[in-house]
Amino acid sequence: MTPGLWRSLGDRAPVWPGRNWPLGATWTPESTNFAVYAPDATEVWLCLFDDRDGPDTELHYPLTEHSLGIWHGALPGIAPGTRYGFRVDGPWDPERGMRFNARQLLLDPYGLAVAGTAGAGPETLPYDVDDPLEPSALDSAPATARSVVVDPSFDWEGDVPMTRRWRDTVIYELHVKGFTQLHDRVPEELRGTYAGLGHPVVTDYLRDLGVTAVELLPVHQFFSEPALLKRGLTNYWGYNSIGFFAPHAAYSSSGDRGEQVAEFKQMVKSLHRAGLEVILDVVYNHTAESGSDGPSLSFRGFDDRGFYRRVPPPAPGDDTDGAAPDFDDTYWDVTGCGNTVNTEDPLALRLILDSLRYWVTEMHVDGFRFDLMSALTRTGTEIDMSCKLLTAMGQDPVLRHVKLIAEPWDVSMGGYLVGEMPAPWVEWNDQYRDTVRDFWRGHTAGMREVATRLAGSSDLYGDDGRWAYNSVNFVTAHDGFTVRDLVSYDGKHNETNGEDNRDGTDSNRSWNHGAEGETDDADIVALRRRQAMNLMATLCLSNGVPMLTAGDERGRTQRGNNNAYCQDNEISWVDWRADDAWLDVYDLTKAALRLRRDHQTLRQRHWFEGRPTIVDGPKDLAWLHPTGREMTDADWHDDGLRTIGMFVSGRPLREPGPQGEQLIDASFLMWFHAGAEPCAVVLPDNDWVRRGQVVLSTDPALPVGTPVEAAQEIKVGPRSVVVLQEAE
Numbered sequence: 262m263t264p265g266l267w268r269s270l271g272d273r274a275p276v277w278p279g280r281n282w283p284l285g286a287t288w289t290p291e292s293t294n295f296a297v298y299a300p301d302a303t304e305v306w307l308c309l310f311d312d313r314d315g316p317d318t319e320l321h322y323p324l325t326e327h328s329l330g331i332w333h334g335a336l337p338g339i340a341p342g343t344r345y346g347f348r349v350d351g352p353w354d355p356e357r358g359m360r361f362n363a364r365q366l367l368l369d370p371y372g373l374a375v376a377g378t379a380g381a382g383p384e385t386l387p388y389d390v391d392d393p394l395e396p397s398a399l400d401s402a403p404a405t406a407r408s409v410v411v412d413p414s415f416d417w418e419g420d421v422p423m424t425r426r427w428r429d430t431v432i433y434e435l436h437v438k439g440f441t442q443l444h445d446r447v448p449e450e451l452r453g454t455y456a457g458l459g460h461p462v463v464t465d466y467l468r469d470l471g472v473t474a475v476e477l478l479p480v481h482q483f484f485s486e487p488a489l490l491k492r493g494l495t496n497y498w499g500y501n502s503i504g505f506f507a508p509h510a511a512y513s514s515s516g517d518r519g520e521q522v523a524e525f526k527q528m529v530k531s532l533h534r535a536g537l538e539v540i541l542d543v544v545y546n547h548t549a550e551s552g553s554d555g556p557s558l559s560f561r562g563f564d565d566r567g568f569y570r571r572v573p574p575p576a577p578g579d580d581t582d583g584a585a586p587d588f589d590d591t592y593w594d595v596t597g598c599g600n601t602v603n604t605e606d607p608l609a610l611r612l613i614l615d616s617l618r619y620w621v622t623e624m625h626v627d628g629f630r631f632d633l634m635s636a637l638t639r640t641g642t643e644i645d646m647s648c649k650l651l652t653a654m655g656q657d658p659v660l661r662h663v664k665l666i667a668e669p670w671d672v673s674m675g676g677y678l679v680g681e682m683p684a685p686w687v688e689w690n691d692q693y694r695d696t697v698r699d700f701w702r703g704h705t706a707g708m709r710e711v712a713t714r715l716a717g718s719s720d721l722y723g724d725d726g727r728w729a730y731n732s733v734n735f736v737t738a739h740d741g742f743t744v745r746d747l748v749s750y751d752g753k754h755n756e757t758n759g760e761d762n763r764d765g766t767d768s769n770r771s772w773n774h775g776a777e778g779e780t781d782d783a784d785i786v787a788l789r790r791r792q793a794m795n796l797m798a799t800l801c802l803s804n805g806v807p808m809l810t811a812g813d814e815r816g817r818t819q820r821g822n823n824n825a826y827c828q829d830n831e832i833s834w835v836d837w838r839a840d841d842a843w844l845d846v847y848d849l850t851k852a853a854l855r856l857r858r859d860h861q862t863l864r865q866r867h868w869f870e871g872r873p874t875i876v877d878g879p880k881d882l883a884w885l886h887p888t889g890r891e892m893t894d895a896d897w898h899d900d901g902l903r904t905i906g907m908f909v910s911g912r913p914l915r916e917p918g919p920q921g922e923q924l925i926d927a928s929f930l931m932w933f934h935a936g937a938e939p940c941a942v943v944l945p946d947n948d949w950v951r952r953g954q955v956v957l958s959t960d961p962a963l964p965v966g967t968p969v970e971a972a973q974e975i976k977v978g979p980r981s982v983v984v985l986q987e988a989e
Contacts, residue, residue, distance in 0.1 A: 276307075278326045279335035284615070285371025285506065286345065286410050293339035293410055297369060298608050299563040300330030302351040302361060307334065310344040310407055319402060321348065330608070342518035344376050344407035345369070349562050353396045355388065358566030360557060362387040362396045368504060368559040370612060372408030375482040375507045376517040379549075380404040381490035385556035393554070405558060406484075408507075411519040413623060415526045420625055423538050425473060427664070427687065427730035427806055428866045431854060432540065433472035434738060435811035436498070437480060437512045439834040446837075454514035455524045459531030467537055470814065470847075471854030474538035474664075476630055478739055480525070481541075482507040484549045484558070489827050492759045497829040498739060500632060501598070503549040503558055505616040508624075529625045538627035540664055541620060545602055545613050546636035546671070552592050552599030570603040573642065595636045595673040604637050604650045613637075613650065618659050628664025630689075635669060635676035644675060646683055661685060666733055680721030687806065690718055690732040697736050697803075698747065698770035700935050701795050701980070706900045708892070711933075712884055715907055717804035719868055728866050732805035736796050737813055742823045744796055744813040745843065747771045748789040749778060754821030757828065765824030778821055790816070791980060794849040794959040795935075798982040801853035802863055802931060802957075811835055814850040816843025852957055852965075856984070862911035862926045874915045879928065879949035881915055883908040889943030889972070903936035904977070910949065929956075930985040934977045946972035950987040957984035 279294045287294045295307050306321045324332040346368060351361030365387055368375060379385055384404035389395040441447045441457035451457040458475075467475065482504030485496040499509065513521035529539050550561045560568045570593040592600050603609050620626045631637065638648050654660045669678035669688045682688050696714045699705050713720055717729025737744050742753075751773045753765045774792070775785045797814065800807050811817070812835040819825050825833045836842070857863045869882035884892040885906030896902060911926030918924050928950050934940050955967040960981035969975060969985055977983050 275337075276322050276324070277335040277337070279333045281326075281328050281331040281333045283371075284331070284612075285369055285373065286408065288339065288341055288410050288412055292335045292337040293343075294333065294335040295324065295345075295369075296331050296333035297324075297347055297371075297563060298331050299349050299351070300567070301359060301564065302332065302349045304350040304363070305332040306348045306363070307336070308346045308348055308366060308402075309336075309339075310346075317402070339410055341410055341412035343410040344518070345410065346402070346405075346407050347563075355394060355553070358569075358571065360387045360396075360561055360565050362557065362562065364397060364400050365557045365562050366400075366402040366405055366407075367557070367562040368406060369408040370559050370563065371506055371615070372504055373411040373413070373506050374409035374517070374519045374522055375406050375504050375510055376409050377406035378511075379406055379484045379503075379556065379558055381487035385558060386554075387557035387561065388554075401557070408504075409517070409519050411522050413522070415523055417526070417530060417625065420530050420533055422621075422625070422663075423533060423536075423627055424662070425538055425627075427728075428864050429858075430474055430538070430664075430730075430806050431472045431801075431857070432474050432476050432733065432806060432808040433467060433470075433811060434476045434478070434542075434735075434808055436478045436739070436833065437509075438829070439497075440811055442834045443831070444835075444837050451514050454512050455508070455521070455528040456514045459528035461531075464531060464535035464537065468535050470851055471858060472809065473536065474540055474627065475532060476540040476542060476666075476808070478542050479544050479632075480509050480512065481505050481543065482509050483544075486549070486551070487556070492827075494759065494827040495829050496827060497833055498826045500544050500826070501549040502544045502547075505543075505545065505612065506619055526624060533625070538664070539625075540628040540630055540666070541626050542630045542632060543617075544632045545604075545616075546631075546633045547594075547596040547598040547600050547602060550600060552594065555599055564608065567606045568603060568609050570601045570639075570642075593642065595639075595671045595676060596633055597672040601636050604648065605640065610649055610653065614653055614657065614660070617654075618657070621659055621663055626663075628666065630666040630668065632668055633671040633676075634667035634682070635671040635673070635678050638678070644678065646681065651683060655683070655685075680718075684727060687731045687733055689738075689808075690714075690721065690734055690805070692721070693718060693732060693734045693803070693805070694736055695770060697796065697799055700933070701792055701799070702770065702772040703903065703935055703937070704770070705903070705935070707898055708884075708902050708905050709897045712892075712905060712907070715799070715803050715933075716869055716882065723868050729804040729868065730806050730866060733808050734800060734803050734805040735808040735810070736800050737810045738808070739810065740824070740826075741766065742769055742771055742821075743810065743817050743819055744793050744846075745789070745816045745818045746821055746823070747796070748792045749773055749818070750821040751777060752821075753823040754778070755824050757822065757832070758824060759827075765822075769823060779818075788980070790843050790845060791959050793843060793846045795933075795980060795982050797846060797850045798853050798957060798959060798984075799933065801850065801857055802984065804863075804865060804869075807857075809850070814847045816841070816846055849957070849959065856957060860911065860926055860929070861914060861916075861924065862909050862929060865914065865916060867915040869909075870915070874910070874913055878912060879910040879947075880908070881910050883945075885930070885942075885945060887940055887942045889945050904932065904934040904940045904942065906942065907931045907933070908945070908949070927989070928987045932977055932981075932983045932985075934979070934981050934983075937979050939979055940977050941974050942977055943974050944969060944971055944985075952988040953985045954988060955983060956986040957982070959983075
């Protein structure tokens with residue numbers, strides 16, 4: 262250890278041997294056990310910080326006990342809220358993935374809370390910026406965060422997992438800060454926090470809208486990339502995790518000395534009491550330490566060689582001089598963020614599994630959405646559906662019963678896995694998104710794929726024992742345009758991101774309807790709002806699990822920015838003012854979700870078969886041509902057809918009730934018309950349904966309550982959804 266780097270301890274408190282499990286800091290009234298994995302280290306010091314009498318005072322304690330690569334010790338009398346970190350020494354050999362530097366203060370990989378943040382200067386780099394092959398002589402402690410000792414006790418008051426069925430689930434993707442930062446009915450001191458999200462004003466809104474689960478953008482502790490900080494921006498979305506057990510401290514209204522943990526738990530309890538499940542968007546595929554030229558904040562300083570994947574060395578015989586290849590320290594990156602976590606490493610795999618179980622058992626969350634899941638499903642560099650992580654999760658008695666959602670792709674060419682994730686996983690279905698967007702902007706080449714997406718994407722999920730709910734349907738997400746921007750912009754407008762509008766996708770499948778951006782043209786605005794309603798109605802009534810993006814139901818805009826990851830401002834925050842809100846879209850969305858909730862016909866688990874469920878009954882599903890007949894092969898290949906009717910029978914449903922009883926529900930006929938002109942449609946003349954009425958409509962000329970009868974011709978207005986329900 263470098264002499265003089267830390268203050269002398271004087272009469273040092275004894276370090277008890279402690280134990281090598283559990284990893285992290287485990288507090289009890291008697292003592293706190295500290296255990297960290299650093300298999301190649303030669304020395305490890307626990308560092309405690311005290312700022313009661315002024316600037317941080319750092320005290321260090323050597324951990325002399327180590328077994329199985331784990332360094333451990335216990336200290337008596339440590340109070341919850343105590344800040345700590347580690348300094349680790351060992352070989353400095355960057356070419357072999359060894360970057361030990363005792364001048365770097367490291368966060369506990371298993372830390373339950375984090376205080377402070379990391380700066381953008383050279384202090385957090387383990388190497389000398391002028392000579393990267395040499396270790397840095399700078400002390401990182403003044404420029405980085407500390408872990409926090411946490412008392413885990415909390416009164417859950419009987420809170421238990423909700424275990425809502427997938428078929429009954431409606432997901433609402435939101436950002437903890439952005440959802441309430443501008444909410445005038447949330448107390449100012451709670452806006453943008455966990456407590457704000459759990460406020461009754463917010464939970465009442467979500468419940469009244471009709472969603473059943475919130476999917477929170479990353480809440481694991483994260484730091485902003487140095488490049489963003491230097492541009493005066495921050496990582497708003499949070500896809501730059503560094504603490505996989507710690508709730509992000511900046512979303513806490515009560516403090517960062519462990520208070521954020523209790524506040525998060527209270528938020529979950531409040532959401533559960535409102536009938537809302539909590540799903541976390543988790544980022545285990547990479548960390549905030551970036552590539553091999555990035556900072557040393559935690560994992561890199563403990564076990565850089567084991568925790569991150571490397572480019573495989575050349576095979577014997579591939580090298581030109583015939584010598585055995587040296588270890589190649591080039592990071593293997595399929596995340597686009599500089600590094601990829603190595604799930605083949607036993608301790609990296611253990612950390613992910615321990616983290617997931619912690620959030621379920623201790624924080625009571627109901628499920629997870631995995632960012633760039635394909636990056637985690639690798640054996641070597643190849644996709645492997647029998648990889649260690651998927652196998653372990655499928656066998657885990659805790660994890661196999663929670664909601665598991667995959668973003669089934671990464672940034673590699675071979676990482677696109679839509680339709681390939683094994684049970685019990687469900688998937689974000691981007692093919693649904695693209696097909697629905699194309700249909701409503703008039704770019705569909707035939708109706709077959711449109712029908713397939715509306716009915717649950719059986720081409721992706723129906724061939725291996727899965728069901729329609731394996732498809733998480735969405736038309737927007739945090740990444741990309743909002744619904745309002747989708748109908749208001751032809752191209753992206755990301756100039757405020759500071760990357761000369763080069764960032765963000767150019768494949769938006771959007772349409773501005775005659776003017777780029779906001780306009781005072783009343784006709785264009787009216788058409789845009791109707792198209793937004795069409796998109797929301799289609800999403801809410803398609804078979805599968807709908808996912809709404811926060812604010813879409815109100816016409817939230819990002820001013821054409823389709824990559825607002827660094828916009829922690831009004832561009833990203835939900836605007837709760839009524840004067841510019843598209844409240845007609847809100848009313849339509851709420852009505853569509855109520856129909857879905859009230860009628861199991863519109864949220865079925867079984868695949869439609871296109872035949873009766875009972876003898877002489879109606880088909881469970883029939884696709885109708887505007888002339889009133891069922892679609893023919895020629896119709897399916899008609900690339901000029903812009904209208905389709907979807908008849909779904911509820912008499913009876915194919916699925917039995919909980920005691921095997923036959924379930925009877927209403928039948929529905931939904932017309933989706935994307936044409937620019939009105940379309941006359943003829944209602945089928947058969948014994949299935951003789952009378953009904955309009956129960957949902959984006960066509961002002963066919964309001965809710967309009968009666969209809971078999972064989973009747975009705976005129977559906979341009980670009981409209983009309984839903985008919987049989988009369989009782």
